[in-house]
Amino acid sequence: MKTQVEHAVDGIITEQMATVAHDEDLSPEYIRTMVAEGKIVIPNNSNSTPKPVGIGKGLRTKVNASIGTSSDIVNYQAEVRKARIAEQAGADTLMELSVGGNLDRVRREVLAAVNLPVGNVPLYQAFCDATRKYGSADKLDPEELFDLIEQQCEDGLAFMAIHCGINRYTIERLRKQHYRYGGLVSKGGTSMVSWMEHNNRENPLYEQFDRVVAILKKYDVCLSLGNGLRAGAIHDSHDRAQMQELIINCELAQLGREMGCQMLVEGPGHMPLDEVEANILIQKRMSNEAPYYMLGPISTDVVPGFDHISSAIGAAQSARYGADLICYITPAEHLALPNEDDVRSGVEAARVATYIGDMNKYPDKGRQRDKAMSKARRDLQWDKQFELALMPEQARQVRDSRLPEEEHSCTMCGNFCAANGSKTLFDGDLQGDKC
Amino acid sequence: MKTQVEHAVDGIITEQMATVAHDEDLSPEYIRTMVAEGKIVIPNNSNSTPKPVGIGKGLRTKVNASIGTSSDIVNYQAEVRKARIAEQAGADTLMELSVGGNLDRVRREVLAAVNLPVGNVPLYQAFCDATRKYGSADKLDPEELFDLIEQQCEDGLAFMAIHCGINRYTIERLRKQHYRYGGLVSKGGTSMVSWMEHNNRENPLYEQFDRVVAILKKYDVCLSLGNGLRAGAIHDSHDRAQMQELIINCELAQLGREMGCQMLVEGPGHMPLDEVEANILIQKRMSNEAPYYMLGPISTDVVPGFDHISSAIGAAQSARYGADLICYITPAEHLALPNEDDVRSGVEAARVATYIGDMNKYPDKGRQRDKAMSKARRDLQWDKQFELALMPEQARQVRDSRLPEEEHSCTMCGNFCAANGSKTLFDGDLQGDKC
Numbered sequence: 001m002k003t004q005v006e007h008a009v010d011g012i013i014t015e016q017m018a019t020v021a022h023d024e025d026l027s028p029e030y031i032r033t034m035v036a037e038g039k040i041v042i043p044n045n046s047n048s049t050p051k052p053v054g055i056g057k058g059l060r061t062k063v064n065a066s067i068g069t070s071s072d073i074v075n076y077q078a079e080v081r082k083a084r085i086a087e088q089a090g091a092d093t094l095m096e097l098s099v100g101g102n103l104d105r106v107r108r109e110v111l112a113a114v115n116l117p118v119g120n121v122p123l124y125q126a127f128c129d130a131t132r133k134y135g136s137a138d139k140l141d142p143e144e145l146f147d148l149i150e151q152q153c154e155d156g157l158a159f160m161a162i163h164c165g166i167n168r169y170t171i172e173r174l175r176k177q178h179y180r181y182g183g184l185v186s187k188g189g190t191s192m193v194s195w196m197e198h199n200n201r202e203n204p205l206y207e208q209f210d211r212v213v214a215i216l217k218k219y220d221v222c223l224s225l226g227n228g229l230r231a232g233a234i235h236d237s238h239d240r241a242q243m244q245e246l247i248i249n250c251e252l253a254q255l256g257r258e259m260g261c262q263m264l265v266e267g268p269g270h271m272p273l274d275e276v277e278a279n280i281l282i283q284k285r286m287s288n289e290a291p292y293y294m295l296g297p298i299s300t301d302v303v304p305g306f307d308h309i310s311s312a313i314g315a316a317q318s319a320r321y322g323a324d325l326i327c328y329i330t331p332a333e334h335l336a337l338p339n340e341d342d343v344r345s346g347v348e349a350a351r352v353a354t355y356i357g358d359m360n361k362y363p364d365k366g367r368q369r370d371k372a373m374s375k376a377r378r379d380l381q382w383d384k385q386f387e388l389a390l391m392p393e394q395a396r397q398v399r400d401s402r403l404p405e406e407e408h409s410c411t412m413c414g415n416f417c418a419a420n421g422s423k424t425l426f427d428g429d430l431q432g433d434k435c
Numbered sequence: 436m437k438t439q440v441e442h443a444v445d446g447i448i449t450e451q452m453a454t455v456a457h458d459e460d461l462s463p464e465y466i467r468t469m470v471a472e473g474k475i476v477i478p479n480n481s482n483s484t485p486k487p488v489g490i491g492k493g494l495r496t497k498v499n500a501s502i503g504t505s506s507d508i509v510n511y512q513a514e515v516r517k518a519r520i521a522e523q524a525g526a527d528t529l530m531e532l533s534v535g536g537n538l539d540r541v542r543r544e545v546l547a548a549v550n551l552p553v554g555n556v557p558l559y560q561a562f563c564d565a566t567r568k569y570g571s572a573d574k575l576d577p578e579e580l581f582d583l584i585e586q587q588c589e590d591g592l593a594f595m596a597i598h599c600g601i602n603r604y605t606i607e608r609l610r611k612q613h614y615r616y617g618g619l620v621s622k623g624g625t626s627m628v629s630w631m632e633h634n635n636r637e638n639p640l641y642e643q644f645d646r647v648v649a650i651l652k653k654y655d656v657c658l659s660l661g662n663g664l665r666a667g668a669i670h671d672s673h674d675r676a677q678m679q680e681l682i683i684n685c686e687l688a689q690l691g692r693e694m695g696c697q698m699l700v701e702g703p704g705h706m707p708l709d710e711v712e713a714n715i716l717i718q719k720r721m722s723n724e725a726p727y728y729m730l731g732p733i734s735t736d737v738v739p740g741f742d743h744i745s746s747a748i749g750a751a752q753s754a755r756y757g758a759d760l761i762c763y764i765t766p767a768e769h770l771a772l773p774n775e776d777d778v779r780s781g782v783e784a785a786r787v788a789t790y791i792g793d794m795n796k797y798p799d800k801g802r803q804r805d806k807a808m809s810k811a812r813r814d815l816q817w818d819k820q821f822e823l824a825l826m827p828e829q830a831r832q833v834r835d836s837r838l839p840e841e842e843h844s845c846t847m848c849g850n851f852c853a854a855n856g857s858k859t860l861f862d863g864d865l866q867g868d869k870c
Contacts, residue, residue, distance in 0.1 A: 071849030072839045099851045124851070178866035182809035184857035187848055194856055232853075233809030234794070234802055270809075272802070273755060274795045299751070299791045301805040301812070304820065305829035309787045312744055313751045316734070320708060334812065334820075335830060336837035337846040352744045356734045359669070360709045367669055367707070370736040374617035374668030374705075377736070377769070385739065385769075394740035395770055402771035404507045411772040413622055414506030416534045416559070418667075421629055422619035431613035 001046055003220045006260040008036035016042045020054035025365075034058065038257035039289045041159075041264055043093065043117040043222040048156030050117040053092050055264065056291035061319040061354040061361065062092035064119075064293070064327045065347050067110070073337045074101035080113045082343045087114045089347035090391070093325065095119045095161070099128055099187070107155055117158030119224065122149045123188035127195075137191050142204035150215050159222040161266060162212060163189050164205040165249035166228045168196065174229065174241040182233025182270070182301075189228015209252060213261045222262035224293055225249040230269035234301050237271045238279070250286035257290070265290045267323065271297035276317040284322055291324040298329060307333040308346050312353040319357020326354050348391060355390055380408045380419055436481055438655045441695045443471035451477045455489035460800075469493065473692035474724045476594075476699055478528065478552040478657040483591030485552040488527050490699065491726035496754040496789040496796065497527035499554075499728070499762045500782050502545070508772045509536035515548045517778045522549045524782035525826070528760065530554045530596070534563055534622070542590055552593030554659065557584045558623035562630075572626050577639035585650050594657040596701060597647060598624050599640040600684035601663045603631065609664065609676040617668025617705070617736075624663015644687060648696045657697035659728055660684040665704035669736050672706045673714070685721035692725070700725045702758065706732035711752040719757055726759040733764060742768040743781050747788040754792020761789050783826060790825055815843045815854055 007014050013021075013028045017035060020042055021028040031054065034040035040056030055062050065086035067079055079098065086094055094116045098106045103125045111118055126148050130140035149160070166189055174180070184190040196203055205212055216223050229245040231237045249265050256263040265287050267279060276297065283292050296311030297318065303310045311329035318326055330338040330346035338346065359366040369388055376384035382399070389395045402411045409417045442449050448456075448463045452470060455477055456463040466489065469475035475491030490497050500521035502514055514533065521529055529551045533541045538560045546553050561583050565575035584595070601624055609615070619625040631638055640647055651658050664680040666672045684700050691698040700722050702714060711732065718727050731746035732753065738745045746764035753761060765773040765781035773781065794801040804823055811819035817834070824830045837846045844852045 070846050071851065072846040073837065073849075100849060128851070174861070175864050178869045179861040179864040181806065181813070181869050183813035183854050183861075185853050187851050187853045187856075190853040190856045191851075194860055197860055233812070234805040235809055272794050272798075273751060273791060300787070300794060300825075301808040302790065302823055302825045303787050304824050305826055305833050306783060306787050309744060309747055309784055310791060313748050313788060313791055316708060316748045332833050332837075332847070335833040335845060335847070336839075339837070348741060349744055352735070352738050352741050353748060355737065356708060356745060356748055359707050359735060370669040371616065373736040374670055377668070378616070378618035388737055389739050390735075390737045391740055398740050398767050398770040402508065402767075402774070410770060411505050411507040412767070412770070414508075414535060416506065416563070416622050416626075418620050418622045418625040419618055421622075421625045425629055425632055426609070426614040426618070429610050429614040434613045434616050 001220065003217050003260050004035050004042050004044060004262055005038065005257065008032045016044060016052035019052040024054060024059050026058060030058065038263060039291065041222045041262040041291050043119065043158035043262070044220045045153065045156045045158050046220050047154060048111065050158045051115045053117050055325045057289060059324065061323065061358050062325045063090070063347060063350040063354055064093040064095055064325055065091035065343060066095040066097050066327060067343060068097035069100040069106055070337050071100040076101070076106055076109055078340065079106050080109050082340055083110045083114050085340050085343050086347055087116055089344050090351050091116065091347045093117045093119060097121060097124065099124050103128060111156050119159035119161060120152065120157055121161045121188050121226065122152055123163060123192060127191045138195050138198040140195055145204065146211060146215065149212065153215060153219040153221050157221060159224050159264065160216065161224040161226040162205055163192050163226040163228040164209050164212060164252050165225055165245045166192055166203050167206045167248060168202055170229060170241060170244045170248065171196065173244040177240050180239065181235040182231065184229065185232025186226065186228040186230060188226060192228060209255065210259065213256050213259045217259070217261045222264060223256055224264040224266055225252055227266045227268065233270050234272055237268070237275055242268065246283060247286060250283065250290065253287045253290040263290055264293045264325070267292055267294040268297050269295050270301060271299060271314060273299050273314065273317060276314060277321045280318065280321040280323055292322065293325040293327065294318040294323040295327045296329050304334045305331055307331065308349040312349040315350055315353035316356045319354045320360040322361065326350050351390060378419055436655065438652050438695050439470050439477050439479060439697055440473065440692065443467045451479055451487035454487040459489060459494050461493060465493065473698060474726065476657045476697040476726050478554065478593035478697070479655045480588065480591045480593050481655050482589060483546065485593045486550045488552050490760045492724060494759065496758065496793050497760045498525070498782060498785040498789055499528040499530055499760055500526035500778060501530040501532050501762060502778060503532035504535040504541055505772050506535040511536070511541055511544055513775065514541050515544050517775055518545045518549050520775050520778050521782055522551055524779050525786050526551065526782045528552045528554060532556060532559065534559050538563060546591050554594035554596060555587065555592055556596045556623050556661065557587055558598060558627060562626045573630050573633040575630055580639065581646060581650065584647065588650060588654040588656050592656060594659050594699065595651065596659040596661040597640055598627050598661040598663040599644050599647060599687050600660055600680045601627055601638050602641045602683060603637055605664060605676060605679045605683065606631065608679040612675050615674065616670040617666065619664065620667025621661065621663040621665060623661060627663060644690065645694065648691050648694045652694070652696045657699060658691055659699040659701055660687055662701045662703065668705050669707055672703070672710055677703065681718060682721060685718065685725065688722045688725040698725055699728045699760070702727055702729040703732050704730050705736060706734065706749060708734050708749065708752060711749060712756045715753065715756040715758055727757065728760040728762065729753040729758040730762045731764050739769045740766055742766065743784040747784040750785055750788035751791045754789045755795040757796065761785050786825060813854055
């Protein structure tokens with residue numbers, strides 16, 4: 001079976017491409033060209049055919065929600081509920097990142113519960129299994145890792161974050177810069193670095209990259225190049241180790257694409273606001289515009305409890321400057337496993353951020369909804385306002401909880417309503433694009 | 436009695452300047468120079484001597500919280516509670532913007548409840564009184580307006596937003612551009628425009644600007660030049676009417692300063708992300724760096740219910756590019772009068788935003804806390820993390836609600852903790868600024 005990339009190169013517009021073209025109001029031929037060039041991906045799996053969601057150049061910036069158990073909190077029903085909440089709240093993709101309990105079970109139950117493309121990080125289960133089986137994650141057998149990736153593909157995942165870009169050269173850069181202020185923060189990445197150090201061996205996912213690609217291609221799964229050496233602290237942002245891994249990931253994105261596989265590149269993490277533009281420019285340049293999957297970024301280290309907001313501030317910049325998929329961050333980040341409320345808050349904040357970023361990424365079509373909303377506000381058309389709201393349910397709740405005496409106004413200004421006051425004064429002046 | 440500006444020009448360092456210098460870790464002489472040049476204000480009132488809070492060049496970006504009744508919801512106790520919540524949540528200044536009930540009573544009760552500098556908009560009460568007394572806001576007697584401003588100063592307000600910059604020339608610009616897509620959205624501004632149109636007269640606050648300044652100077656109150664013609668819609672951002680008012684406000688800022696009064700200039704409102712930098716550059720240039728008080732900006736029109744986040748995204752840019760005081764926006768914006776929870780959420784989101792903006796405004800001192808936090812995270816020192824958190828209480832709540840089995844980790848990763856895993860691998864490599 002051919003992949004989306006191979007079909008696109010052959011000039012074939014797949015059902016997935018046609019759906020994305022329709023959803024994004026673009027031509028199928030544009031989508032095909034971009035998929036062929038590796039600038040758009042549509043995570044897929046021939047076993048499960050998830051909802052086609054396009055990620056990349058010219059498309060609406062998408063939001064990913066991550067869920068999953070930890071060793072402390074294993075509740076299969078709760079993870080299924082979180083998955084459904086993420087979908088209802090408007091997430092475009094979902095990552096199932098469990099590391100506690102029966103990992104096959106939670107993956108399969110989550111996959112069955114949603115229509116979204118679901119991704120994961122195969123290294124998690126690989127290292128969990130090795131710990132259980134051999135007493136240490138450092139005893140992981142690479143052959144078992146490759147087998148596991150295939151089994152997980154078989155289950156229907158649409159994309160996989162795999163840490164292929166960590167190699168011994170990159171670890172040397174980490175040592176030469178005297179390690180890091182905030183340390184390593186990627187779970188899979190850190191375990192892989194540990195494995196490499198303890199076994200004095202190259203990363204098998206780098207060494208046998210073609211084998212990773214071959215497995216994913218078989219199922220048309222999208223390979224997301226994980227960033228195991230991303231900075232987890234503002235002070236470490238864009239250090240040499242992180243950039244070294246990005247170089248390798250961009251190189252692998254091109255290689256994988258040439259092999260006919262859909263490829264994503266992952267980005268940080270923790271970054272001050274003014275570095276976001278440069279980060280994205282460099283990733284786009286080095287990867288020949290591979291779709292970029294950013295983890296926010298979180299733009300300060302000091303607001304635990306509010307990292308859905310610190311990352312929304314970063315993510316608006318990411319989307320503005322060209323990131324294609326934004327991983328949400330929840331209020332529980334740095335503190336605890338997210339619960340159902342956290343998942344909802346995370347998706348909502350990320351949707352606000354990507355919408356705002358897209359207003360700059362696509363200055364025309366990104367603002368049509370704003371234009372309509374401002375007219376509905378001027379004219380005090382409340383139903384129209386809720387219709388145009390990105391998240392209408394919550395907006396209605398706020399208004400309904402405090403209804404005004406006069407139906408057309410709101411309790412903020414009551415009978416001191418500016419919109420009402422100015423209407424009679426200037427409505428005769430409205431002309432042209434102001435109507 | 437002399438004002439802060441007059442003392443500063445005379446070379447005197449007031450108690451207020453000394454306190455601000457201490458709080459901001461800057462020299463008293465620097466503060467004095469900036470106050471003399473009108474680049475820093477310290478809202479004050481000789482009757483009430485509020486907590487000295489510096490706003491302007493070289494200082495931490497401050498957060499204002501606005502509260503107040505509306506005609507629909509009048510609850511004096513609730514407004515006092517909101518004021519206290521805003522102060523506890525970390526607001527730096529407070530605006531009391533009531534337009535419902537006994538306005539003298541709510542102002543005085545709020546002033547008595549907090550130590551923060553409190554501001555208001557005198558036009559609100561002026562137009563409310565005129566409506567009650569004469570049946571129409573358009574029948575406001577300018578003499579009564581000036582008397583009211585003085586009475587309100589007498590009560591102890593530290594700053595007043597007064598719409599001096601609206602004049603007939605500006606209204607002509609509004610007409611020539613065929614009005615506006617989103618209309619006028621400033622309550623006081625719209626009522627003043629209506630008054631001017633109905634009476635065919637110039638704005639008395641513009642015409643007799645020296646009289647406004649003389650009243651405020653008498654009490655050392657800071658004059659905040661309101662923006663009655665600010666855009667209330669993305670589509671109207673930086674239209675000619677808004678810019679015309681900004682020109683006049685910047686001119687008045689200089690005039691007022693030359694007359695010895697502390698002056699702030701107010702900014703919008705609704706603005707797409709990529710226009711924030713230009714807006715601030717132009718305000719700073721035209722006003723010779725008068726402190727700038729931005730209302731966010733809200734960076735999209737379509738997220739009612741989440742405008743604390745859309746404005747946090749805008750406010751981070753504002754602070755980054757030089758705004759000095761940010762007015763919070765609550766989740767109730769565009770929908771209803773904010774309740775106590777909304778006030779808290781608004782302050783929290785604005786504090787996250789201004790902190791992040793200051794990381795770029797002050798790249799060295801703005802990031803020291805982040806650096807310390809990332810080390811505490813690397814070393815899994817939880818108490819230290821809470822100590823460094825901008826809002827520690829909420830962070831503790833999240834962690835305590837889901838405590839891990841192993842004390843040093845958290846329930847996000849449990850025994851799959853990257854920080855723990857990488858510690859043993861690289862701690863020997865730590866050197867220099869990484870320690």
